[in-house]
Amino acid sequence: MRDELTACPVETTLLLINNRWKVLILRELLDGTKRFGELKKAIGSISSKVLTSHLRSMEESGLVDREVFAEVPPHVEYTLTETGNSLKPILDAMKEWGTDYQAKINSELKEAKDN
Template structure:
């Protein structure tokens, strides 16, 4: 079972951040929502490798942690939209920095072996 950030000691803010943002998909979902409100299907199409079940689970956790707002429109068929809260929007610059670092890492540290490197 997932712990809450309230259960983490005060001295460990990084642990609290990782509890909220940890996992394969959370930052990708948040980055997808930066430009604006999206419906569930739009998020799913933007992240084709995620399963419907995992997307639902991650969105529920992000909503519970106050990073995403879920709005249900009572119409037929039902429409559900997701948008970043102010707390979620504050992560935009951090996500940009992580994206920059990830690209650097892929290109320099974890680059695919070229044909010249293979014996």
């Protein structure tokens, strides 16, 4: 990813969080460290293969740290890096915008139904 930086800061950000799965992974990890199974369960319909792929990409981009524990059975934990945590205001703004948009659409639908 670091080879792909563009002159546009917005495009650079989008290169890092360019799909819904990465945004949902960030959302879950903002609450703290999680194991793979916890992430998969919290996100829902994501496949293990897709989750693994996005976690690797986010690790390569410096957004996520991966820690392997040599236990029986072995397990892995994922944590946001400082860089990953710095995306919190962006996700907070997305949540606020989404909440406002949902309220607007729901109000319009209710109004249309009532008429």
